[in-house]
Amino acid sequence: xxxATIQTYTRADEAFDCLxxxxxxxxxxxxxxxxxxxxxxxxxxxxxxxxxxxxxxxSRGLLVRRPHAGVKVVSVSASELMELYRIREVMxxxxxxxxAERMTDQEITDLKATLDTHERMIDEAQGQAYYQxxxxxxxxxxxxxxxxxxxxxxxxxxxxxxxVRMYRYRLSTSTGRPHRALGExxxxxxxxxxxxxxxxxxxxxxxxxxxxxxxxxxIQEGELTI
Amino acid sequence: xxxATIQTYTRADEAFDCLxxxxxxxxxxxxxxxxxxxxxxxxxxxxxxxxxxxxxxxSRGLLVRRPHAGVKVVSVSASELMELYRIREVMxxxxxxxxAERMTDQEITDLKATLDTHERMIDEAQGQAYYQxxxxxxxxxxxxxxxxxxxxxxxxxxxxxxxVRMYRYRLSTSTGRPHRALGExxxxxxxxxxxxxxxxxxxxxxxxxxxxxxxxxxIQEGELTI
DNA sequence: AGCCTGTATATTGTTGACAATACTGTCTTC
DNA sequence: GAAGACAGTATTGTCAACAATATACAGGCT
Numbered sequence: 001x002x003x004a005t006i007q008t009y010t011r012a013d014e015a016f017d018c019l020x021x022x023x024x025x026x027x028x029x030x031x032x033x034x035x036x037x038x039x040x041x042x043x044x045x046x047x048x049x050x051x052x053x054x055x056x057x058x059s060r061g062l063l064v065r066r067p068h069a070g071v072k073v074v075s076v077s078a079s080e081l082m083e084l085y086r087i088r089e090v091m092x093x094x095x096x097x098x099x100a101e102r103m104t105d106q107e108i109t110d111l112k113a114t115l116d117t118h119e120r121m122i123d124e125a126q127g128q129a130y131y132q133x134x135x136x137x138x139x140x141x142x143x144x145x146x147x148x149x150x151x152x153x154x155x156x157x158x159x160x161x162x163x164v165r166m167y168r169y170r171l172s173t174s175t176g177r178p179h180r181a182l183g184e185x186x187x188x189x190x191x192x193x194x195x196x197x198x199x200x201x202x203x204x205x206x207x208x209x210x211x212x213x214x215x216x217x218x219i220q221e222g223e224l225t226i
Numbered sequence: 227x228x229x230a231t232i233q234t235y236t237r238a239d240e241a242f243d244c245l246x247x248x249x250x251x252x253x254x255x256x257x258x259x260x261x262x263x264x265x266x267x268x269x270x271x272x273x274x275x276x277x278x279x280x281x282x283x284x285s286r287g288l289l290v291r292r293p294h295a296g297v298k299v300v301s302v303s304a305s306e307l308m309e310l311y312r313i314r315e316v317m318x319x320x321x322x323x324x325x326a327e328r329m330t331d332q333e334i335t336d337l338k339a340t341l342d343t344h345e346r347m348i349d350e351a352q353g354q355a356y357y358q359x360x361x362x363x364x365x366x367x368x369x370x371x372x373x374x375x376x377x378x379x380x381x382x383x384x385x386x387x388x389x390v391r392m393y394r395y396r397l398s399t400s401t402g403r404p405h406r407a408l409g410e411x412x413x414x415x416x417x418x419x420x421x422x423x424x425x426x427x428x429x430x431x432x433x434x435x436x437x438x439x440x441x442x443x444x445i446q447e448g449e450l451t452i
Numbered sequence: 453a454g455c456c457t458g459t460a461t462a463t464t465g466t467t468g469a470c471a472a473t474a475c476t477g478t479c480t481t482c
Numbered sequence: 483g484a485a486g487a488c489a490g491t492a493t494t495g496t497c498a499a500c501a502a503t504a505t506a507c508a509g510g511c512t
């Protein structure tokens with residue numbers, strides 16, 4: 001049965017996916033109040049499944065809801081975005097450490113291969129921040145999964161990354177940073193390949209801290225308004 | 227208006243709270259399949275709001291849902307529970323550090339006062355694990371809130387604690403551990419009072435690690451089956 | 453003129469009925 | 483006698499109408 005893995009998708013799941021990507025891609029702008037009927041016609045849904053999806057999104061912190069008053073996309077302030085990076089720092093540090101202990105050799109080989117792909121992507125898609133961001137996302141995704149820590153991966157992939165990506169979509173990566181980030185990625189993978197969990201954790205924390213400082217600097221220089 | 231803060235509660239919120247506490251208190255046992263209509267009659271609800279609540283709970287990882295097949299309470303294995311503690315270790319470490327930097331003097335004073343209350347609780351309610359657990363929860367709750375990191379507090383209080391409490395309800399605290407835990411709490415508060423974030427983080431991580439080892443030992447000794 | 457109050461309206465919350473799907477038991481066949 | 487297929491049933495997913503509430507606007511009062 002090749003179709004055994006085809007899980008039946010319910011309308012609520014569909015609604016959830018649609019809304020989540022719409023929020024991440026910035027089609028629904030933060031702070032904007034959105035009506036239920038408008039969303040229904042927009043995504044061809046009925047209100048039942050939609051409300052279920054809204055509940056899930058609210059629970060994940062992507063929406064805020066006031067009873068009888070409507071829902072709106074969450075708007076994260078600059079300081080809150082920085083706090084998000086602080087959380088990522090410790091959680092992904094843990095993920096890197098556990099990945100070093102638990103990833104299979106095959107997974108590590110694949111991870112190295114993806115880094116090569118990313119390098120080509122950065123060279124080819126010169127300045128196209130979108131693809132660079134996707135590459136970065138891919139890397140962190142693999143580490144989170146490689147940790148074999150179900151809840152940790154769930155929290156990173158299901159919660160934090162969506163919120164971070166929501167902002168990464170609209171801020172261009174600074175020139176030079178992608179190459180530096182790639183170098184940092186390589187060192188982290190090196191540590192994982194050597195099964196040095198402590199080092200992998202340290203390097204990952206420093207990597208995310210660098211990304212945070214990069215954004216912080218941009219905000220202070222006024223290049224970026226959130 | 228003293229009633230300005232009375233947020234209108236919707237039936238879905240009610241359903242969510244009911245189910246969450248029912249799961250945490252063990253009234254709904256893990257792995258057990260539960261029907262929607264049964265839940266409705268049990269909590270005097272209708273299926274609409276209930277389904278919304280189920281969606282939220284699934285999104286938080288307290289329930290697992292298979293389309294057209296029903297929902298069941300998530301059953302966390304022993305190793306998964308240990309992973310939960312690993313996550314707590316890094317996240318609460320961060321919370322303690324930020325709390326040391328940001329809590330007001332008043333909050334610290336209050337925190338010290340609650341520790342005195344906990345001490346009395348432990349002495350009086352000799353062996354009554356329930357109250358001891360509540361005191362412990364209270365302490366960690368205050369630290370998380372004191373971090374002034376909205377998302378961090380949300381993830382700790384809204385996600386992790388419920389899963390941990392779900393198991394703490396059914397496992398008795400070992401004799402001797404409450405007093406030791408209280409001592410550890412005192413040292414953490416001491417570090418926070420001295421605004422020593424680094425120390426607070428270290429002590430909190432060690433505290434949670436000790437709790438993890440305590441449970442791990444019990445499981446290995448067979449005193450505890452999950 | 454500004455503020456408060458009351459009503460109208462539009463939006464959200466809720467309900468119960470209907471449709472689709474997975475499980476269970478029985479019957480048939482090997 | 484056991485295994486597979488079929489149908490019935492019970493449960494979940496979906497829908498559209500109804501009720502409740504917050505916002506907005508208009509009118510009156512201070």
